[in-house]
Amino acid sequence: MPAYTVNGTDYEHDEEGYILDVNNWNEDLAKVIAQEEGLNMTEEHWLVVNFLREYYNEYQIAPAVRVLVKAVKKKFGEEKGSNKYLYELFPYGPAKQACKVAGLPKPTGCV
Amino acid sequence: MAEFEFETEGVKKTFTFMNRKAPYGTIYALEVLETVLISAAFEQHANIIFVDDGVYQIKAGQDTTAINMKNFSPTYGIIEMEKEDADEDDDIDMVWRIIVEKESLDARGLTEDDFKVSVEVLSAAEIADIVDASDCVISG
Amino acid sequence: MLHTVNKSPFERNSLDTCLRLAKKGSAILLIEDGVIAAVKGTVQSAKIEGAVGNHAVYVLGPDLKARAFSEDQVISGVKVVDYAGFVDLAEEHGTHNAWL
Numbered sequence: 277m278p279a280y281t282v283n284g285t286d287y288e289h290d291e292e293g294y295i296l297d298v299n300n301w302n303e304d305l306a307k308v309i310a311q312e313e314g315l316n317m318t319e320e321h322w323l324v325v326n327f328l329r330e331y332y333n334e335y336q337i338a339p340a341v342r343v344l345v346k347a348v349k350k351k352f353g354e355e356k357g358s359n360k361y362l363y364e365l366f367p368y369g370p371a372k373q374a375c376k377v378a379g380l381p382k383p384t385g386c387v
Numbered sequence: 388m389a390e391f392e393f394e395t396e397g398v399k400k401t402f403t404f405m406n407r408k409a410p411y412g413t414i415y416a417l418e419v420l421e422t423v424l425i426s427a428a429f430e431q432h433a434n435i436i437f438v439d440d441g442v443y444q445i446k447a448g449q450d451t452t453a454i455n456m457k458n459f460s461p462t463y464g465i466i467e468m469e470k471e472d473a474d475e476d477d478d479i480d481m482v483w484r485i486i487v488e489k490e491s492l493d494a495r496g497l498t499e500d501d502f503k504v505s506v507e508v509l510s511a512a513e514i515a516d517i518v519d520a521s522d523c524v525i526s527g
Numbered sequence: 528m529l530h531t532v533n534k535s536p537f538e539r540n541s542l543d544t545c546l547r548l549a550k551k552g553s554a555i556l557l558i559e560d561g562v563i564a565a566v567k568g569t570v571q572s573a574k575i576e577g578a579v580g581n582h583a584v585y586v587l588g589p590d591l592k593a594r595a596f597s598e599d600q601v602i603s604g605v606k607v608v609d610y611a612g613f614v615d616l617a618e619e620h621g622t623h624n625a626w627l
Binding site: 403405407415438439488490511514515516518519521522523524526527 | 528544549550551624
């Protein structure tokens with residue numbers, strides 16, 4: 277099984293880069309995953325990632341994009357509360373790419 | 388080959404989700420739950436009804452660690468949150484109701500305090516009217 | 528509203544719940560193992576005997592036949608339909624509620 281190595285620890289992931297155990301996640305690991313994805317993590321990236329983790333911890337699934345957009349709008353204002361803005365942060369999509377950085381399983385449904 | 392085009396923009400229907408099975412023993416409960424979440428993505432009206440053993444789906448305190456299955460009961464919290472969102476936000480044209488049948492509760496010695504989400508407890512006769520007035524019934 | 532029940536009343540409570548939650552005047556079609564509820568002379572027969580006053584009750588002929596029931600064994604007031612009749616009922620009632 278392929279793995280990310282962070283601070284001497286291996287974190288197994290699937291062939292697409294999603295870590296296998298959501299509970300193993302930490303910020304240093306997220307930085308490494310982001311780097312692999314070619315992302316430069318800004319405050320806004322972290323907000324999305326942390327929101328995804330909090331939501332997943334509470335509801336055990338990733339949120340619908342609509343819900344994520346609303347949360348970003350609340351935090352960063354009207355002009356950033358759009359699907360387009362989320363794609364600027366995560367060009368491969370808030371569902372697929374942001375979930376990967378957040379250590380969540382790959383979204384299966386329509387999120 | 389005929390081509391079909393469906394105009395879905397602005398289409399609003401009332402869906403009834405009839406949950407009648409306990410969780411974990413069969414896949415019904417989880418499948419219906421996923422369908423409910425999809426209807427939220429399309430901002431449809433929804434009656435989410437728990438009847439018969441379906442009432443056990445939203446019972447508080449589920450712990451599936453020892454049966455090695457995912458506990459999906461926290462996900463019902465989304466239904467409650469979507470409902471509150473729709474109730475508060477005038478921009479969201481979505482009426483959601485979370486309903487439990489009183490007869491099913493009484494038969495199982497449960498009360499609404501046993502649930503992890505807040506529900507309306509209605510009689511079979513009241514539910515019959517709600518179901519009859521909906522555009523689509525999805526049951527499991 | 529067209530309600531369908533496909534489970535035997537001896538095995539599941541689907542028919543009971545259907546009868547409790549189907550609005551008066553709505554149609555009920557018994558299919559698959561559900562046809563057992565339409566048969567006279569069982570301990571379950573009273574359920575459909577009571578329902579025919581409040582609902583239009585139908586039973587699917589091919590499912591009766593497959594289970595060796597003749598039309599004379601069907602509770603009076605219940606109409607036997609074939610597959611074309613099933614389609615007509617679905618078309619006529621629009622919304623369908625399947626009691627699984």
